[in-house]
Amino acid sequence: MTFEAMWRDLVPVGRSARTGGYARLPFAAAERECHAWFLEQCRARGLEVEGDGNGNVVAWWRPEGSRGGGVVTGSHLDSVPDGGAYDGPLGVVSALAALDVLRDRGFVPTRPLGVAVFVEEEGSRFGIACLGSRLATGTLSATQAQELRDRDGTALLDAMAAAGLEPSLGPSALLDGIGCFVELHVEQGRDLVHRGAAVGVASAIRPHGRYRFDFAGEANHAGTTSMADRRDPMLTYAATVLAAREQAGRTEARATFGRLDVHPGGTNAVPSRVTAWLDARAGSEEELRALVGEVERRATGHAAVDGTAVTVTAESVSPEVRFDGELAARIAEGLGGVPVVPTMAGHDAGVLSAAGVPTAMLFVRNPTGVSHSPAEHAEVEDCLAGVTALADTLGRLAG
Amino acid sequence: MTFEAMWRDLVPVGRSARTGGYARLPFAAAERECHAWFLEQCRARGLEVEGDGNGNVVAWWRPEGSRGGGVVTGSHLDSVPDGGAYDGPLGVVSALAALDVLRDRGFVPTRPLGVAVFVEEEGSRFGIACLGSRLATGTLSATQAQELRDRDGTALLDAMAAAGLEPSLGPSALLDGIGCFVELHVEQGRDLVHRGAAVGVASAIRPHGRYRFDFAGEANHAGTTSMADRRDPMLTYAATVLAAREQAGRTEARATFGRLDVHPGGTNAVPSRVTAWLDARAGSEEELRALVGEVERRATGHAAVDGTAVTVTAESVSPEVRFDGELAARIAEGLGGVPVVPTMAGHDAGVLSAAGVPTAMLFVRNPTGVSHSPAEHAEVEDCLAGVTALADTLGRLAG
Numbered sequence: 001m002t003f004e005a006m007w008r009d010l011v012p013v014g015r016s017a018r019t020g021g022y023a024r025l026p027f028a029a030a031e032r033e034c035h036a037w038f039l040e041q042c043r044a045r046g047l048e049v050e051g052d053g054n055g056n057v058v059a060w061w062r063p064e065g066s067r068g069g070g071v072v073t074g075s076h077l078d079s080v081p082d083g084g085a086y087d088g089p090l091g092v093v094s095a096l097a098a099l100d101v102l103r104d105r106g107f108v109p110t111r112p113l114g115v116a117v118f119v120e121e122e123g124s125r126f127g128i129a130c131l132g133s134r135l136a137t138g139t140l141s142a143t144q145a146q147e148l149r150d151r152d153g154t155a156l157l158d159a160m161a162a163a164g165l166e167p168s169l170g171p172s173a174l175l176d177g178i179g180c181f182v183e184l185h186v187e188q189g190r191d192l193v194h195r196g197a198a199v200g201v202a203s204a205i206r207p208h209g210r211y212r213f214d215f216a217g218e219a220n221h222a223g224t225t226s227m228a229d230r231r232d233p234m235l236t237y238a239a240t241v242l243a244a245r246e247q248a249g250r251t252e253a254r255a256t257f258g259r260l261d262v263h264p265g266g267t268n269a270v271p272s273r274v275t276a277w278l279d280a281r282a283g284s285e286e287e288l289r290a291l292v293g294e295v296e297r298r299a300t301g302h303a304a305v306d307g308t309a310v311t312v313t314a315e316s317v318s319p320e321v322r323f324d325g326e327l328a329a330r331i332a333e334g335l336g337g338v339p340v341v342p343t344m345a346g347h348d349a350g351v352l353s354a355a356g357v358p359t360a361m362l363f364v365r366n367p368t369g370v371s372h373s374p375a376e377h378a379e380v381e382d383c384l385a386g387v388t389a390l391a392d393t394l395g396r397l398a399g
Numbered sequence: 400m401t402f403e404a405m406w407r408d409l410v411p412v413g414r415s416a417r418t419g420g421y422a423r424l425p426f427a428a429a430e431r432e433c434h435a436w437f438l439e440q441c442r443a444r445g446l447e448v449e450g451d452g453n454g455n456v457v458a459w460w461r462p463e464g465s466r467g468g469g470v471v472t473g474s475h476l477d478s479v480p481d482g483g484a485y486d487g488p489l490g491v492v493s494a495l496a497a498l499d500v501l502r503d504r505g506f507v508p509t510r511p512l513g514v515a516v517f518v519e520e521e522g523s524r525f526g527i528a529c530l531g532s533r534l535a536t537g538t539l540s541a542t543q544a545q546e547l548r549d550r551d552g553t554a555l556l557d558a559m560a561a562a563g564l565e566p567s568l569g570p571s572a573l574l575d576g577i578g579c580f581v582e583l584h585v586e587q588g589r590d591l592v593h594r595g596a597a598v599g600v601a602s603a604i605r606p607h608g609r610y611r612f613d614f615a616g617e618a619n620h621a622g623t624t625s626m627a628d629r630r631d632p633m634l635t636y637a638a639t640v641l642a643a644r645e646q647a648g649r650t651e652a653r654a655t656f657g658r659l660d661v662h663p664g665g666t667n668a669v670p671s672r673v674t675a676w677l678d679a680r681a682g683s684e685e686e687l688r689a690l691v692g693e694v695e696r697r698a699t700g701h702a703a704v705d706g707t708a709v710t711v712t713a714e715s716v717s718p719e720v721r722f723d724g725e726l727a728a729r730i731a732e733g734l735g736g737v738p739v740v741p742t743m744a745g746h747d748a749g750v751l752s753a754a755g756v757p758t759a760m761l762f763v764r765n766p767t768g769v770s771h772s773p774a775e776h777a778e779v780e781d782c783l784a785g786v787t788a789l790a791d792t793l794g795r796l797a798g
Contacts, residue, residue, distance in 0.1 A: 021618075021663070080663060080665040080667060080668050081663035081664055081668075082618065082662065082663035082665075082671070083663070122665070122667065123666065123667070127666070129667065187623075188620040188622070188623035188624075189623040206622075208622055210666055210667075218772065218774070219481065219769075219771060219772035219773070220768075220769050220770065220771060220772055221587040221588075221744060221769075221770035221771045221772075222653060222655035222657055222678040222771070223587065223605075223607055223653055223678070223680045223742075223743035223744040223745065224586075224587035224588040224653075224742060224743045224744050224770060225587075225588070225653070225768070225770075226651070226653070227647050227648045227652075227653065227654075228648070229768070232655070234640055234655075234657065235640065235641065235644055237637070237640075238636070238637035238638070238640035238641050239637070239641060241633055241636075241637035242634065242637050242638060242641070245626065245631075245634055248626050249626045249627075252625070253626075254621060254623075254624070254625070254626065255626075256621035256631070256633075256667070256668075256669055257633050258621055258633065258661065258663075258664065258666055258667065258668045259664050259665060259666045260659075260661060262657065262658060262659060263480075263481065264420065264479060264480035264481035264482070264771075265480055265657065265658050266481075266482075266521070266523055266657055266658060266771065267522065267523075267526070267609055267657055267658045267676040267678050268479060268521065268522070268528065268609075268655070268657065268678050268771060269479050269480075269482070269655075269657045269771035269772070270655055270657060271657050272481070272772065277666040279621040279622070279666050281622045343622075343623060344622035344623045345620060345622040345623050346622065346667075369623070369624070369628070370617070370618075370620075370624075371619065371620035371623060371624075372618060372619060372620045372621070372663075372665065372667060372668035372669070373617065373618035373619055373620075373668070373671065374618070375617070375618070
């Protein structure tokens with residue numbers, strides 16, 4: 001089955017007819033359909049599928065005589081709400097296609113070759129990005145994960161059970177078989193466009209984190225309560241959004257408020273509470289700390305004026321990940337000297353790298369740089385160049 | 400059944416154990432339970448219940464020989480999300496209690512005496528305040544109402560049918576029987592506290608409206624998209640919130656953003672769209688227009704800077720309502736000269752008044768002024784003073 005045919009299989013799954021975007025929330029119907037499709041593809045190729053109690057899967061090609069740490073590639077199948085088609089699935093489909101390319105070439109690996117799918121990479125449902133790989137590596141404990149609830153109040157374990165899984169959260173034996181990991185991903189930016197390259201290799205993932213801002217005030221009638229008598233947390237939130245924008249703009253950092261809950265959420269009521277999530281990224285950990293600290297300081301100052309209160313909770317913070325420099329250089333050189341670029345986006349590859357697995361990433365050019373949006377795109381020729389580059393890389397690593 | 404006993408019946412219905420606030424959304428379980436309780440109270444008193452196809456009800460005491468336009472009192476049973484116990488139900492329970500007081504006094508009305516309950520006064524579910532009375536008076540057309548959907552996409556007619564009603568939206572024959580309307584309501588402010596009075600009479604409802612602000616930008620990755628490359632509608636929203644606060648603070652006006660939807664609502668995505676509702680109120684219609692116009696002008700200015708777009712839609716605008724001055728003066732005088740005060744809050748009484756029904760309102764003191772909040776409160780003695788004042792007023796109007 002060609003890359004294009006596989007891609008066509010996935011295109012309709014979880015796609016909104018209205019926006020063209022994807023809703024592939026982990027453990028819900030559309031993402032499970034993608035997962036089932038993946039397992040079917042693995043069976044059709046005679047791969048041995050191994051899963052762990054966190055919902056992650058590695059499908060192995062283990063020809064007789066192959067030994068040593070496995071060379072594993074793959075990505076994730078979940079999406080952000082109303083997300084794009086490429087973020088995640090491109091890495092999974094390209095992995096299967098690269099394996100086909102290697103087999104067509106008559107290549108037989110001397111090390112086991114695996115295709116991995118990690119669950120809840122986006123953190124769209126349970127709030128923690130790279131949930132599957134964090135649990136597998138022990139970066140997140142089972143106890144912490146058991147506390148997680150989605151927006152409807154469903155616990156992670158219940159969501160997994162409802163999807164027919166038999167969850168058993170915690171460090172995963174799957175990792176024991178992984179000697180190195182290579183994740184292919186659509187680029188989320190335009191570095192490769194500027195460099196005129198279809199494919200690139202990642203040097204590092206910049207530090208980033210998610211911080212929950214709880215703004216507390218007092219609910220009241222929107223008509224009868226004078227402006228001076230209010231303790232309106234929406235005002236403090238609004239001032240904080242602008243402070244974060246200004247603060248991030250001073251450097252090459254990023255600060256985004258893309259999600260919030262307002263309570264009680266009535267048109268004619270001053271809210272009692274606004275909960276908002278800051279996504280922050282910066283060039284260094286020191287810069288990230290300074291950015292979030294300054295946003296918190298300014299939020300607290302506004303809260304004092306507004307008669308509200310603000311508390312900030314770091315929900316997940318990922319230090320900078322520098323991918324294995326030697327591996328990156330070898331891969332880039334093997335591909336004829338493609339660019340080596342850093343990214344501001346988190347990935348399972350970053351979690352595995354931080355946990356000591358030799359890890360690399362390949363990026364495929366994104367003409368607009370847009371991601372986490374229905375407009376996310378990559379040209380077919382660039383995707384096919386990505387498959388070839390991935391096959392070449394896996395061939396060298398597992399040859 | 401005493402006022403206190405009736406009040407105790409309603410206290411637990413739709414009350415959140417966590418916040419102490421009420422969720423009595425129209426046509427959903429808790430509000431329907433209140434409605435069923437009301438009908439039972441009417442039957443126990445031998446009142447004739449008449450409903451209309453909009454869900455509104457008037458329960459009549461029509462002694463033999465009574466004739467002419469009915470003297471009607473009442474209010475509503477729905478609440479804002481996480482609202483208080485008094486806003487609405489106090490007027491309904493006081494109406495039943497006042498009727499009991501009149502009967503205990505041996506009073507027999509010469510005009511029919513009715514207790515009314517109007518549906519969806521808060522507009523919390525379908526977005527239009529005073530939906531029941533607007534439909535009954537023809538202020539809102541059946542065609543417009545049929546387009547209304549709640550947040551889950553349920554149409555008004557479907558919600559009504561699901562509640563066991565047989566909807567037939569439009570001007571209501573119920574109004575033909577109403578000669579005058581007196582609504583008792585908890586005060587939503589502290590005018591009566593300042594004046595040291597348990598009960599007051601309303602002079603006017605200030606003009607007010609709900610305006611939907613649609614901020615449109617472009618979804619993108621929160622990590623990889625530089626601040627300069629974004630078209631982030633959250634920034635425009637935040638600047639608009641602060642502009643509205645500033646603008647309202649210049650006069651005695653009110654401007655509130657208490658409800659918004661963010662799309663896609665992912666932590667790691669720049670939103671593509673923020674939809675927010677401005678609740679605005681002012682001392683005059685001219686002042687209201689100027690306020691909303693200025694907020695829109697400033698929002699548009701920010702949108703130009705942010706690379707976003709904003710459109711403003713007036714969802715409901717209520718011109719100033721001046722209650723029947725003679726009626727208000729007569730009632731206030733009959734009650735020994737209680738204060739006559741204006742309010743910034745909309746009520747079914749305002750809709751009926753604007754539609755030509757001679758209308759008055761009684762307010763019961765609210766010690767903190769807090770409303771649309773679990774903290775909304777009125778002392779029992781003040782509520783009982785309200786019942787007596789209402790009974791006295793109805794007795795004079797229907798005697």
